[in-house]
Amino acid sequence: MSKYEYLSNTQLHEALRTYLAFLEERGLTFRTEEIPVTEALGRMSARAVYARQSSPHYTACAMDGIAVAASRTFGATETTPVLLREGEFVRVDTGDPLPESCNAVVMMEDCVESDEGITLRAAAAPWQHIRQIGEDVSAGDMILPSYIVIEPATIGALLAGGVHSIEAIAKPRVGIIPTGDEIVPVGDNPQAGEIPESNSAIFCAMLQRWGAAGVVYPVVKDDPALIQAAVQRVTEECDLVLLCAGTSAGRDDGTAAAIRALGEVCVHGIAIRPGKPAVLGAVGHKPVVGVPGYPVSGIIVLEELVKPVIDRLLKREREVAESVCVKMGRRYVSSLKYREFVRATLGFDSEGSLTVVPIQAGAGVITSLTKADCILDVPQNSEGFEAGERAHVRLLKPIDRIARTVRILGSHDPLIDEAVDELRRGDIRAYVSSAHVGSMGAILAIGRGEGQLGGVHLLDEKDGSYNVSYIERFIPDGGVALIECVRRSQGLIVAKGNPLGIRSVADLAKPGVRYANRQRGAGTRVLLDYLLRQANISPNQIAGYDREELTHTAVAAQIAAGSADCGLGILSAARMYDLDFVPACEETYDLLVALSAMEQPQVRAFLRVIASEPFLRRLDALGGYSYDKPGRIKKIWPEKQQES
Secondary structure, eight states: OOOOOTTOOBOHHHHHHHHHHHHHHTTOOOOEEEEEGGGOTTOBBSSOEEOSSOBSSSOEEOSSEEEEOGGGGTTOOSSSOEEEOTTSOEEEOTTOBOOTTOOEEEEGGGEEEETTEEEESSOOOTTTTEEOTTSSBOTTOEEEOSSOBOOHHHHHHHHHTTOOEEEEEOOOEEEEEEBOTTEEETTSOOOTTOEEEOHHHHHHHHHHHTTOEEEEOOOBOSOHHHHHHHHHHHHHHOSEEEEESOOSSSTTOOHHHHHHHHSEEEEEOBSOSSOTTOEEEEETTEEEEEEOSSHHHHHHHIIIIIHHHHHHHHTOOOOOOOEEEEEESSOEEOOSSSOEEEEEEEEEOTTSOEEEEEOOOOTTOTHHHHHOSEEEEEOTTOOEEOTTOEEEEEESSOHHHHHTEEEEEEOOOHHHHHHHHHHHHHOTTOEEEEEEOHHHHHHHHHHHTSOSEEEEOOBOTTTSOBSHHHHHHHOTTOOEEEEEEEEEEEEEEEOTTOTTOOOSGGGGGSTTOBBOEEOTTOHHHHHHHHHHHHTTOOGGGSBTTTOEESSHHHHHHHHHTTSOSEEEEEHHHHHHTTOEEEEEEEEEEEEEEEGGGTTOHHHHHHHHHTTSHHHHHHHHHHOSEEOSOTTOEEEEEOOOOOOO
């Protein structure tokens, strides 16, 4: 039992710390509810949300112009233009489905039209100006993890992914009980000695701004039995109770006594002015706060002591946007024609400087906004920024949050999203920013100090080992460590029932087989090239070798939609889409970490998560993974001293 002190003079920080601990001991918690996505702005997700459909869900034209077979345009130049006659192209608008037999779109401004047809003075590349199925999000992808505030872009991403309702943290119901013989409702004609009850309107507005819902109850006279009955009722109906007035030591000030009669008082009297006589207590696990009657005192108490409790009930921190000057982590080339607002991530490099890395994504990829930390402002008539140059950004997240964010740049695997969600469920102060840049991209980024962690799975063809030789070659100065993660099953993802009878990479060269590949630098692309050499097959023999997807789930989405017949990927992606899987090998998927980041709390927390039982159970549910000691350091490369 906490010691009750009548009108003590507890310091504010001590009162708040003591009160929050007091409430936690009594089981303070939050409620959840199912709400429409369209009404979710500013709400907090209660659990991870996964896409139910791909976006786009069909192969779409990304420009107004003509759809063509790219091969028909090959050889077109300024001096040797190609004439396309009616029947050799299809006129299309942005968003139209890509016509059959076409694999490229030419913008209308690049077409020269005449009575004979359309003349092209430049060849079209396969799949140019086309939005692939799942370009924005693939069915089964995690759109957002637990305990993330829903932003406008998130609503678009959820709807694009076929999600129409989510489980959210419920808005706390805050019961407001005005008390006092002198208090009368607003609107009446007050007599001498009567005070219009206006505090509840102020408090409701403050609560609404903080994401809670104020519920105002009738004025209660200064009768201990009536006050106790009101508190009893309101604690049963609401998540938090504000008992207004009656907190001092006057003859009718019975707030503290009422709370003590039904529950317990933690603190009565705070070393602040105004607001000193505030009462902090609870009835059961419900917080009950005695708020002084003077309006300014009440506002101070709500700002300093009630708002932190509301934050706990909402499972979130308050965020304030800022604008800052940062250092470019890598070069960004811009058109001179436009003022650009580029979605980007932020992080602290090995020298402690805040660095910005643009997110490479098209205008239709709304999920890039949910991943962005800031908007990089590139002025018109600027060619962009060089690496190391200073730039201006508008923050979408506070610097404090960015400082607590693990930046993961590397190979895609759904286990990263699962680890992020598990991390958030255990530590809401830690965040993760991830970008799918491939295994080679991870090594180069970590070597440049752009991120703390990177997923890598690069096969060394000479001895069959993974990752070590690449790290030693591309990060010769060291300063990194290799962390054990998992072994995963790689194979050929094919349609249900494997209608084309694809059994090995040799079958990829068969006529009619359409392949969906990964981007250059991806470990899966490196593995495919190795398997093709082993089978003595040239990439030129594979239809779709140059068709690049950024994730395993995006490859699976193409196959599930019938846009491709096969792709090399992991078993968990095939299972997400109920596709068949032809195993090819078991590969090693490790995490590369900068030594300078090893002692950062958020990095340590992430590495603890991948070794935890809840996370390993998630891996087992995904399928296709095996593991020994995730989180173990496999090899360290100390930072080499520079020669003078």
